[in-house]
Amino acid sequence: MTLNLSELLTKVERIALQAGDAIMAVYARDFYIEEKDDKSPLTEADMAAHRVIMAGLQALPQGIPVLSEEDVGSFSGADADGRYWLVDPLDGTKEFIKRNGEFTVNIALIESGKPVLGVVVAPSLEVSYLAAKDVGAFKVDWGKEKSGERQPIHVAGKPAEGTTWRVVGSRSHPSPDLAEWLEKLGSHDMVPVGSSLKLCLIAEGEADVYPRLGPTCLWDTGAAQAVVEQAGGRVETLEGEVLSYATPAEKLNPYFVVWGHSD
Known part of the structure; x- marks a missing residue:
């Protein structure tokens, strides 16, 4: 099955933004904090974002399996094409608890062991980063008075010798x-x-x-x-x-x- 990664990127971006909205609804009020088996924190926001993302990805027609940090046990492996969704509903839970804004929603599409599509949404900072193979990499600043349009991004290149x-x-x-x-x-x-x-x-x-x-x-x-x-x-x-x-x-x-x- 050949995927239209450009079209899929737009759909996944929408799902990640919806998860970001769910996170910010919790961020705006007091919330409870649990401790997972590995002693890492878990909040209501982690699970709210997880539910939004699972529903969104499972509704896509491709039927690609999902590996989410918050439901590892339900993942049975990649599909026949070597594909699976890789999800962190709330990356940076410690930053979320500290309320410093540096937390993200992460959704990737893995194909044959490689990430061929990625969406990173930082809902508190009102910024998204998007990329797909043969489509490009982009930043979207969707805060107030910002365009909300995809701006192509590129790495800086190797620093010149002697520079910091x-x-x-x-x-x-x-x-x-x-x-x-x-x-x-x-x-x-x-x-x-x-x-x-x-x-x-x-x-x-x-x-x-x-x-x-x-x-x-x-x-x-x-x-x-x-x-x-x-x-x-x-x-x-x-x-x-x-x-x-x-x-x-x-x-x-x-x-x-x-x-x-x-x-």
């Missing part, structure tokens, strides 16, 4: 291995950012590199990786291999680096 690298890192997950990696990189400025927004900043050329030397799951990265790759960047393991989603039964990613250039 613009590095983004995790706001809520510091890593002891990071200091050593940064020392090898050379002169740099480090900016902490929450959720998948780190990858999106690379994609739009606002940062040069994002080293993640700590644990992440597939759903944390899939959608934003699609955006980075279609914007001309790359997401690689420390061994230089492209970060893969071919084995969804293994939920954890290896350590990786997001580069704002192609070589």
Whole structure:
């Protein structure tokens, strides 16, 4: 089955925006916080967004299976074409709880282990990042007095020798291995950012590199990786291999680096 990724991107963007609305409805009031088995927080907003996304994706005619962080047990594997949806209904729950705005909705389409479509919506910041293979990568600023139109984005390219690298890192997950990696990189400025927004900043050329030397799951990265790759960047393991989603039964990613250039 051949997919029209351009058409699908528009439909998935709509679903992600609806999930963002559900999140903001909770964000506007007091909400309860639970603790999952892995000690990570879970809020009403996570589940509200999950329900919206599941309903939206399951209503699409393609019938592609869905792997969501909030319902891993229902996922039975990729379809016969090697496709599945990869969803984080609310990435950056800690940032949501802190109310700093740096949280996102992530929806990716995986095909043969690669993210070929990605939508990242930051509802509090009123910004979206979209990408699909052979369609391009885009940023949409839909806040007040903004056009709401898709603006093409591209990575910045490799910094010239002797210049300072613009590095983004995790706001809520510091890593002891990071200091050593940064020392090898050379002169740099480090900016902490929450959720998948780190990858999106690379994609739009606002940062040069994002080293993640700590644990992440597939759903944390899939959608934003699609955006980075279609914007001309790359997401690689420390061994230089492209970060893969071919084995969804293994939920954890290896350590990786997001580069704002192609070589």
